[in-house]
Amino acid sequence: MGIIRALKLGYDYKRYTDDEQELKVRAVDGVDLDVEAGEFIAILGHNGSGKSTFAKHINALLLPSEGAMFIDGVDTSKEPELWRIRQKAGMVFQNPDNQIISTVVEDDVAFGPENLGVPQDQIWARMEESLKKVGMYAYREKSPNRLSGGQKQRVAIAGIVAMRPKIIIFDEPTAMLDPNGRKDVLAVAHELCRTEKVTIILITHYMEEVIGADRVFVMDGGRVALSGTPREVFSRVEELKRLRLDVPDVTDLAYALKKKGLPFPDGILTREEFRTAVRENRILPARAETESPAAVRRTFAERTTQRSAKPEFAEASEPGTLDKSHEHTAEPVFACDISKNPSNVRQEGETLLELENVTFAYSLGTAYETKALDDISLKIPKGQFIGVIGHTGSGKSTLIQHFNGLMRPTAGRVLFEGKDIWEKGYDLRKLRTRVGMVFQFPESQLFETDVLTDCAFGPKNQGFSVEEAKEKAKAALHIVGIGEELYAASPFELSGGQKRRVAIAGILAMEPDILILDEPTAGLDPKGRDEILGRVRDFHNDHGITIVLVSHSMEDVAAYADRLVVVHEGKIAFDDTPANVFSRYRELESMGLAAPQITYLMNELAEDGFAVDTSADTVEKAEADILKRWHR
Amino acid sequence: MLQDITLGQYYPGNSILHRLDPRTKFLGTLIFIVGLFLVQGVIGYTFVTVVLLALIFLSQVPWKIVLKGLRAVLFILILTMLFNIFLIPGKVIAQWWIFRITEEGLYTAIRMGIRLVYLVTGSTLLTLTTIPTAMTDAMESLFRPLKVFHVPVHEIAMMMSIALRFIPILMEETEKIKKAQMARGADFESGSFFRRIKSLVPLLVPLFVSAFQRANDLALAMEARCYHGGEGRTRMKPLRYAKRDVIAYILLAVFIGVCILCLIFGL
Numbered sequence: 001m002g003i004i005r006a007l008k009l010g011y012d013y014k015r016y017t018d019d020e021q022e023l024k025v026r027a028v029d030g031v032d033l034d035v036e037a038g039e040f041i042a043i044l045g046h047n048g049s050g051k052s053t054f055a056k057h058i059n060a061l062l063l064p065s066e067g068a069m070f071i072d073g074v075d076t077s078k079e080p081e082l083w084r085i086r087q088k089a090g091m092v093f094q095n096p097d098n099q100i101i102s103t104v105v106e107d108d109v110a111f112g113p114e115n116l117g118v119p120q121d122q123i124w125a126r127m128e129e130s131l132k133k134v135g136m137y138a139y140r141e142k143s144p145n146r147l148s149g150g151q152k153q154r155v156a157i158a159g160i161v162a163m164r165p166k167i168i169i170f171d172e173p174t175a176m177l178d179p180n181g182r183k184d185v186l187a188v189a190h191e192l193c194r195t196e197k198v199t200i201i202l203i204t205h206y207m208e209e210v211i212g213a214d215r216v217f218v219m220d221g222g223r224v225a226l227s228g229t230p231r232e233v234f235s236r237v238e239e240l241k242r243l244r245l246d247v248p249d250v251t252d253l254a255y256a257l258k259k260k261g262l263p264f265p266d267g268i269l270t271r272e273e274f275r276t277a278v279r280e281n282r283i284l285p286a287r288a289e290t291e292s293p294a295a296v297r298r299t300f301a302e303r304t305t306q307r308s309a310k311p312e313f314a315e316a317s318e319p320g321t322l323d324k325s326h327e328h329t330a331e332p333v334f335a336c337d338i339s340k341n342p343s344n345v346r347q348e349g350e351t352l353l354e355l356e357n358v359t360f361a362y363s364l365g366t367a368y369e370t371k372a373l374d375d376i377s378l379k380i381p382k383g384q385f386i387g388v389i390g391h392t393g394s395g396k397s398t399l400i401q402h403f404n405g406l407m408r409p410t411a412g413r414v415l416f417e418g419k420d421i422w423e424k425g426y427d428l429r430k431l432r433t434r435v436g437m438v439f440q441f442p443e444s445q446l447f448e449t450d451v452l453t454d455c456a457f458g459p460k461n462q463g464f465s466v467e468e469a470k471e472k473a474k475a476a477l478h479i480v481g482i483g484e485e486l487y488a489a490s491p492f493e494l495s496g497g498q499k500r501r502v503a504i505a506g507i508l509a510m511e512p513d514i515l516i517l518d519e520p521t522a523g524l525d526p527k528g529r530d531e532i533l534g535r536v537r538d539f540h541n542d543h544g545i546t547i548v549l550v551s552h553s554m555e556d557v558a559a560y561a562d563r564l565v566v567v568h569e570g571k572i573a574f575d576d577t578p579a580n581v582f583s584r585y586r587e588l589e590s591m592g593l594a595a596p597q598i599t600y601l602m603n604e605l606a607e608d609g610f611a612v613d614t615s616a617d618t619v620e621k622a623e624a625d626i627l628k629r630w631h632r
Numbered sequence: 633m634l635q636d637i638t639l640g641q642y643y644p645g646n647s648i649l650h651r652l653d654p655r656t657k658f659l660g661t662l663i664f665i666v667g668l669f670l671v672q673g674v675i676g677y678t679f680v681t682v683v684l685l686a687l688i689f690l691s692q693v694p695w696k697i698v699l700k701g702l703r704a705v706l707f708i709l710i711l712t713m714l715f716n717i718f719l720i721p722g723k724v725i726a727q728w729w730i731f732r733i734t735e736e737g738l739y740t741a742i743r744m745g746i747r748l749v750y751l752v753t754g755s756t757l758l759t760l761t762t763i764p765t766a767m768t769d770a771m772e773s774l775f776r777p778l779k780v781f782h783v784p785v786h787e788i789a790m791m792m793s794i795a796l797r798f799i800p801i802l803m804e805e806t807e808k809i810k811k812a813q814m815a816r817g818a819d820f821e822s823g824s825f826f827r828r829i830k831s832l833v834p835l836l837v838p839l840f841v842s843a844f845q846r847a848n849d850l851a852l853a854m855e856a857r858c859y860h861g862g863e864g865r866t867r868m869k870p871l872r873y874a875k876r877d878v879i880a881y882i883l884l885a886v887f888i889g890v891c892i893l894c895l896i897f898g899l
Contacts, residue, residue, distance in 0.1 A: 059856055083858040091856040098846045099853035103765055103797050110868035115858040123868040145800055159857060406811050429817055437815040444805075445812040447837035457834065461817030492841065506816060 003072055003166060003199050004035040004058055004089075010066030011053055011222075027053040029222035030067070037166065038197045040190065042210040042230075045219035046244035046525040047496050051203050054219065055169050058201060059089040072166060087116055089167040090160035094175050094523075096152035097144075105147075105155050106131070106140040112163040123162075130161040133196075134188050148392060150181020157188055167199040168192065174206060175523040178392045178552050180592060182206070205525040207234075207248045211269050218243060235267035246526035249555060249597045249619050250274050256623045257283075262630055271601045275608055284610040284629055349382040351418075352513060352546055353403060353435065358412035360398055360570075372398040374570040375412070380514065383544045385537070387551060387561030387578065391592035395570040396550055400516050403548070404435035433462050436512030440519045442503035446491040451482065451502050454491050458510040469509075476509035477502070479539050481531065497528030504532070508539075514546040521556065533560055554596040558582065558617040566593070579615040598622045641701070643760040647692040648876065650761045654770035656877045661758045663884050667891035668750050676894035677746060683887060684750055693760050701756030702749060709748050716741035768792045773871050786862030794850070802843060809838050 011028040028050045035041055045051040056062040057069045060076040069076045071085050079085055090112075093099045102108035106127050113123045131137040134154040144152055153173055160168055170189055174182040186209055192198045202213065210216055216233045218226035220243045226233050234240070234247050237255045241247075247255070254268035254277070263281040268274050278284055360373040372395045380386065380403075390396040401407040402414055405421050405428045414421050421431055439445070448454035455473035456466070464472065477487070480501040486494070491502055500520065507515065517536065521529040533549075537560055540547050551557050557564055557578055564581045566574040568591045574581045581588070585595035585603070594600075599617045602625075606614050611629060616622040649657070664683070671680055688698055702709075722736030759767075772789035779785055810820065813834045820831055893899075 061852060061856060083855075083860050086856055086858050091853075093849060093853055093856075095846075095849055097801055098849035101794060101797060101850065101854060103793070104763075107765065107868065111859070112857040114865050114867055115860065117864045117866050120866060120868060120870060123866065127868065144797075163858065401811070404815060406814060429819060432815050433817050437812075439808065439812045439815070442812065444838050444842055445809060445816070445834075447834045447841075457818075458816040461819070510817065 002034040003037040005070040006031050006033040008067035009064045009069055012065045027222050037199055040193045040200045040214045042213035042216045043203045049219045050222035051219045052171055055171055055203050058169050059091050060085040087163050088165055090163055090165035091169040092156050092173050094172040096149055096156055099156050100144045103143055105142050109158045109162050112159055126162045130158040134158045149177045150184045153185050169201040171203050207246050231267035244527035253619050253622055286609050287611040351379045352382050353380040354415040356413040358409040361410045364410055371570050384563055385540055385547045385561050387549050387557030387564045390567035394567045396567040404432045404437050433510040434512050435514045436507040437516045438504050438507050443499035450488050451491050452487040455506045455509050458506055472509045476505040479508055480505045480535050497524050516548040518550045558596045579617055582617050641759045642763055643693045645692055649691040653873055653877045654762050654766040655774055656880050657758050657762055658770045660884055661754055663888050664754045665751055667888055668747055670891040670895040673899045675899040691761050701752055705752050713741040713745050716744055764796045765793050809835055
């Protein structure tokens with residue numbers, strides 16, 4: 001018998017209706033699972049699929065309503081001292097802040113062993129050992145408040161490791177982290193599995209994180225819908241999409257091409273596998289003689305000239321961006337060095353918002369003066385879809401808060417429609433209704449008793465009557481796809497994705513000219529992510545509203561933005577089309593960023609000696625490019 | 633910045649005062665305050681002053697920072713002194729319109745002033761040299777006898793240390809929600825008193841929702857880490873008296889002895 005064994009496990013949530021009726025909601029339904037010690041298991045599923053509820057049975061935070069759960073041979077519902085099970089099966093939660101209890105890192109790590117009654121000298125040894133394992137020993141005397149999200153999460157892991165569990169359950173541990181924090185946490189999980197032989201249960205909806213697992217279980221509606229090795233599961237692309245999930249971009253691309261008749265094997269997971277398949281099955285033509293391998297590292301200027309000379313690339317891109325691509329390729333300006341000459345994207349239409357040499361410094365005039373923004377100049381014309389990227393702490397949040405006057409520059413000017421917003425008598429409240437800002441995790445701003453009233457809060461502040469405000473709220477809710485049946489619901493009863501959309505509607509209801517979205521998809525499952533970004537894009541296309549999308553996901557900005565601003569150390573490092581920015585992926589990496597997976601893949605294929613368009617940065621573009629060459 | 637609030641007023645250092653057991657410091661402060669109210673005359677006050685100055689010197693905390701603690705009570709200080717000066721009856725030494733200053737009033741005012749200043753400075757010194765968590769540990773340990781009366785000492789101390797951890801997080805959150813509502817056109821600054829109170833609803837509701845959510849998460853996380861109350865717990869950093877604490881207690885005994893002598897002889 002394995003270390004974790006679920007037998008026909010079922011769990012009902014109890015809910016009470018308005019008339020005090022007890023309602024049972026089935027969250028987990030007849031799950032059978034057998035995990036051997038030392039395995040790395042991934043559990044996938046969209047939000048509300050029952051995966052977290054199931055996971056909470058492994059450390060007896062929940063006890064089964066039906067069936068049984070055996071941990072290391074012990075039936076969890078028959079163990080009177082539940083903490084004995086929890087010592088064997090530790091759990092790392094989603095929000096790093098809400099699981100650290102002490103104001104000093106080392107004290108927090110000691111919390112678990114202290115609860116277990118471990119003798120004092122051994123606690124010290126365990127604390128030091130576990131902090132070293134997660135690479136946080138140097139921070140042992142620091143306050144958790146001073147650490148980044150990824151670092152806090154590693155402290156939380158150390159706190160679990162210090163209890164010496166046989167199993168560690170990671171419940172969406174990376175959902176609130178930036179890409180670098182995500183990588184570190186994943187690396188620690190794999191390291192613990194490999195060197196300490198700890199059984200790992202990883203719950204996630206990031207597909208890339210699943211690839212290294214031994215086995216994958218996909219949950220839907222409280223049941224196990226699919227299971228197998230990552231390769232087996234990811235060969236079933238259609239089924240996964242039906243389950244509101246995604247596959248890694250490389251898998252998606254290989255699958256799409258295979259469907260078009262190209263000889264790709266099933267379940268390609270990594271770029272290496274994709275390259276091997278291309279090589280072995282002679283899928284792509286070799287590059288012409290003139291394009292020697294040395295030309296792979298050709299300079300940016302050469303690449304773009306070549307690109308402008310081949311207008312058919314533009315046709316290869318998806319229909320929605322066709323017109324814009326044409327305009328870009330016609331731009332002679334591409335040949336110059338972008339880092340010296342920031343805005344290469346064509347400035348069409350009138351400038352709506354402008355930053356003129358904006359600097360923002362903390363502790364001005366003291367020895368501790370730090371510049372969060374350093375002499376930034378930026379023009380935002382009407383109707384653009386702008387992506388803003390930069391690693392945590394680069395200054396991008398500070399930057400966008402200057403757009404609507406929530407922060408005041410220490411030097412420089414912010415102009416909206418040509419007027420200085422910090423001039424005396426300027427109506428900042430009105431500005432904020434025209435420059436709509438959706439903060440990270442915007443659902444935390446919901447406060448009214450029903451969805452419609454909450455959404456009408458903005459228009460009411462603008463001075464509209466209750467009736468008018470409600471009309472505007474209805475229109476905004478329609479844009480984000482919230483139907484009439486939810487108008488009267490409490491915002492706190494909605495699902496995560498719905499809450500997020502209601503919060504965005506609350507900003508849209510003010511009918512702003514610019515919509516700024518700060519990480520609007522953080523923590524959502526793939527379907528929720530696509531829904532929100534898709535709605536935003538449709539609204540942008542239909543109404544020409546200007547969008548500023550701050551994101552950690554290079555895939556998202558590649559797919560949606562037509563201009564990309566890269567913020568690094570308080571300055572604008574790049575300001576260009578996404579394709580042009582991503583072509584400089586090595587420089588992006590030095591800034592702690594990366595290009596989309598597809599960009600890497602296309603560049604690697606070029607290095608392997610195949611003729612491909614290295615500027616393709618989305619699955620659609622890469623698919624079109626490879627398909628075109630295959631037919632040739 | 634907001635993050636600094638966790639540390640309260642703690643001034644990092646490694647002086648003898650920093651290294652003393654928090655229980656010693658806690659009880660020491662109480663004894664100092666009692667002594668302060670025992671002494672009567674110039675000799676007594678001089679003695680207490682010397683002791684306080686010596687403590688500040690030993691703490692190696694800059695004077696400026698120690699005295700900063702007084703700013704918060706300056707208003708109360710001035711008010712009490714004025715009340716004493718003008719309202720205590722006795723031998724009149726100066727008179728102007730309805731105000732009259734008496735000799736007794738003047739003396740009481742000076743005594744009260746000194747006591748208040750020393751009291752605040754003494755407790756500031758405690759918070760400056762003691763990490764907040766060490767303070768909660770000290771309280772848990774010192775109040776343990778109250779368990780006999782079913783006072784949940786461990787739980788109260790645990791709550792206090794969790795509060796210390798989450799206060800800065802919630803303050804940051806307040807700032808975030810405030811900005812988010814300002815982006816929706818909310819106005820927190822103008823309007824009548826009633827309107828301002830009403831304008832806080834969009835701030836307070838999300839804050840409470842978030843606080844409850846965090847409390848819920850934290851409770852789960854603590855359970856997952858095998859927390860099952862104070863029974864059977866061990867400590868990584870148990871409070872243990874060192875030789876310096878014994879010396880400190882002897883000195884405290886001498887101090888309170890001298891103060892009692894001052895009281896008896898009216899010094």
